[in-house]
Amino acid sequence: MKRIEDCEELAKIADELRIDILEMLHTAGSGHTGGSLSAIDILTALYFSKMNHKPGMENGAERDRFVLSKGHGAPALYVTLARCGYFDKSELASLRKLGSMLSGHPYSPSTPGVEVTTGSLGQGLSIANGMALGLKLDQSKSVIFCLMGDGETQEGQVWEAAMTSAHYKLDNLVAILDNNGLQIDGFVKDVMGIEPIGDKWRAFGWEVIEIDGHDMSALLGAIDKAVAVKGKPSLIWAHTVKGKGVSFMENKASYHGAAPTAKELEMAKKELNPA
Amino acid sequence: MRKTCLNSVYDLARRDDRVIFIGSDLGVSTLDEFKNNIPERFFMEGISEQHIIGMAAGLAMEGNIPYVNTISVFLTRRCFEQIVLDLCLHNLNVRLIGNGGGLVYAPLGPTHLAVEDIAILRTIPNMTILAPADAKEIARLMELTIEHDGPVYIRLAKGGDHIVTPDDQEYKIGKSIRVREGKDILIITTGVTLQISLDAARSLASKGVEAGILHIHTIKPLDTKAIIERLAEVPALITVEEGTVIGGLGSSVAEIVAEADFGQPKKFKRIGVPDTFSDNFGSQKELMEGFGITAANVAQTALELIDVKSG
Numbered sequence: 182m183k184r185i186e187d188c189e190e191l192a193k194i195a196d197e198l199r200i201d202i203l204e205m206l207h208t209a210g211s212g213h214t215g216g217s218l219s220a221i222d223i224l225t226a227l228y229f230s231k232m233n234h235k236p237g238m239e240n241g242a243e244r245d246r247f248v249l250s251k252g253h254g255a256p257a258l259y260v261t262l263a264r265c266g267y268f269d270k271s272e273l274a275s276l277r278k279l280g281s282m283l284s285g286h287p288y289s290p291s292t293p294g295v296e297v298t299t300g301s302l303g304q305g306l307s308i309a310n311g312m313a314l315g316l317k318l319d320q321s322k323s324v325i326f327c328l329m330g331d332g333e334t335q336e337g338q339v340w341e342a343a344m345t346s347a348h349y350k351l352d353n354l355v356a357i358l359d360n361n362g363l364q365i366d367g368f369v370k371d372v373m374g375i376e377p378i379g380d381k382w383r384a385f386g387w388e389v390i391e392i393d394g395h396d397m398s399a400l401l402g403a404i405d406k407a408v409a410v411k412g413k414p415s416l417i418w419a420h421t422v423k424g425k426g427v428s429f430m431e432n433k434a435s436y437h438g439a440a441p442t443a444k445e446l447e448m449a450k451k452e453l454n455p456a
Numbered sequence: 457m458r459k460t461c462l463n464s465v466y467d468l469a470r471r472d473d474r475v476i477f478i479g480s481d482l483g484v485s486t487l488d489e490f491k492n493n494i495p496e497r498f499f500m501e502g503i504s505e506q507h508i509i510g511m512a513a514g515l516a517m518e519g520n521i522p523y524v525n526t527i528s529v530f531l532t533r534r535c536f537e538q539i540v541l542d543l544c545l546h547n548l549n550v551r552l553i554g555n556g557g558g559l560v561y562a563p564l565g566p567t568h569l570a571v572e573d574i575a576i577l578r579t580i581p582n583m584t585i586l587a588p589a590d591a592k593e594i595a596r597l598m599e600l601t602i603e604h605d606g607p608v609y610i611r612l613a614k615g616g617d618h619i620v621t622p623d624d625q626e627y628k629i630g631k632s633i634r635v636r637e638g639k640d641i642l643i644i645t646t647g648v649t650l651q652i653s654l655d656a657a658r659s660l661a662s663k664g665v666e667a668g669i670l671h672i673h674t675i676k677p678l679d680t681k682a683i684i685e686r687l688a689e690v691p692a693l694i695t696v697e698e699g700t701v702i703g704g705l706g707s708s709v710a711e712i713v714a715e716a717d718f719g720q721p722k723k724f725k726r727i728g729v730p731d732t733f734s735d736n737f738g739s740q741k742e743l744m745e746g747f748g749i750t751a752a753n754v755a756q757t758a759l760e761l762i763d764v765k766s767g
Contacts, residue, residue, distance in 0.1 A: 290545075296517075297517070298545055301537060301541055304538060307506070307509070311515040311518070312515070314499075314511070316518060318496060318520070319519075338504075338506045338510070341502075341506065342507050342511075345502075345507060345511065
């Protein structure tokens with residue numbers, strides 16, 4: 182795919198994808214809104230600027246791989262893949278419906294461009310490790326990107342995987358932490374605190390790059406930096422806002438798994454596309 | 457059996473560079489040659505079974521065939537979700553080699569007994585389950601795993617078990633083995649219960665009862681056709697397994713019997729581990745005796761089923 186370097190253009194794409202997410206979830210009548218809006222800038226930076234990929238080369242050896250370990254961010258992945266051309270945008274209206282190619286969580290057998298079936302939290306980084314080891318065996322230059330949620334790091338398996346990535350010096354692996362601070366039951370810090378999360382990853386042997394996960398320029402720079410790190414895996418610690426871009430959804434745990442109503446959708450669209 | 461199995465993995469790895477070995481803190485000197493000669497495809501992981509299943513899945517997604525080996529119960533019970541989602545749902549070519557299937561680790565206590573492995577794994581689509589009886593059979597089956605499509609669980613017995621599997625039959629994943637002919641009753645076995653059942657059949661023969669034995673090295677996919685064909689010839693059957701009778705071999709056969717139309721009902725007993733935790737330790741043999749997984753009990757059960765006075 183053509184790589185876009187202009188941050189304003191990328192930010193505009195991300196906001197258009199936000200509208201696609203909200204329309205899709207409104208049509209479905211359910212779905213994970215907040216965590217999709219917090220992750221969409223990250224996905225935009227990866228798929229429209231940094232990753233080597235294109236529709237039709239879903240199994241191509243040269244492609245960079247993306248594992249959505251926080252599987253509930255599926256809506257963000259679907260609108261991104263549709264815009265890239267992996268499938269027609271009209272498919273988005275079928276989310277979660279019988280016969281659709283789009284499940285509530287990513288399901289690789291049915292959706293072009295989805296690498297791994299995820300949704301049970303904590304499992305993606307282990308798979309990403311295996312892919313990274315496999316690519317090293319093949320002396321491939323491809324990079325694995327693995328997007329996790331901050332609540333997800335409460336899962337023990339994440340740390341088994343984190344230990345392994347560093348042990349094998351998997352510098353072809355870039356994990357990204359979508360640190361939106363919320364989980365279903367409320368603020369992560371109140372439910373089960375994960376801090377100091379950056380220190381934890383550093384202590385596990387990772388290079389940690391801390392950024393504002395909605396600053397497109399910072400995202401592009403962090404991805405370049407992470408890919409360039411040699412001898413250890415990198416974590417992009419992206420501070421994000423759950424529900425980002427829609428004022429009344431921001432930092433609200435209640436929008437974790439709730440779709441917008443018709444009225445909310447109209448209000449959100451006005452905020453995202455003021456013209 | 458374990459040594460033969462691991463040697464087979466090394467043989468396969470020398471022939472096919474897709475083969476990878478992943479262990480979990482095993483301390484196996486058997487594999488030193490593998491480790492020294494093909495270090496890039498030899499991984500000895502820490503104690504992190506759930507992660508290892510995911511990692512094996514990722515390696516398989518990149519075209520490799522990982523053979524994962526550790527203690528059976530930690531591989532299956534702890535990792536059930538990873539096996540379902542990472543391996544079976546993606547239908548990946550990962551092979552799980554479980555040490556100490558059944559009651560092998562009896563002296564270590566109930567934390568180490570793998571008695572429900574077959575029952576739980578049997579519920580997963582795309583899964584193949586192998587439970588060989590002896591070292592010769594594992595060698596034959598390991599050869600077949602390399603080209604097999606989808607995940608495979610290989611349940612290893614204690615080792616040093618008598619070689620009893622016949623040489624003159626075709627070994628195919630999913631195909632049962634006719635070990636003994638007999639019209640009075642059919643004994644269906646898996647793993648090392650073949651040895652027990654052969655002893656039972658000899659004892660029965662001395663009393664004039666001819667027991668047939670059908671050995672099931674592949675519990676899934678089950679050789680339903682052969683089971684029905686053999687059962688059509690006999691009035692009664694016994695299943696013998698070193699595992700829970702809930703959901704294992706006995707249940708699998710019961711499902712077939714219940715849905716088949718034999719005209720006359722079959723007399724049927726399942727022998728295996730009952731629905732209880734074992735609070736005995738001791739040896740594998742002692743626990744098997746406690747649960748009646750013995751030649752004497754198989755023979756006695758057969759006599760009762762076909763209503764012959766045992767004298």
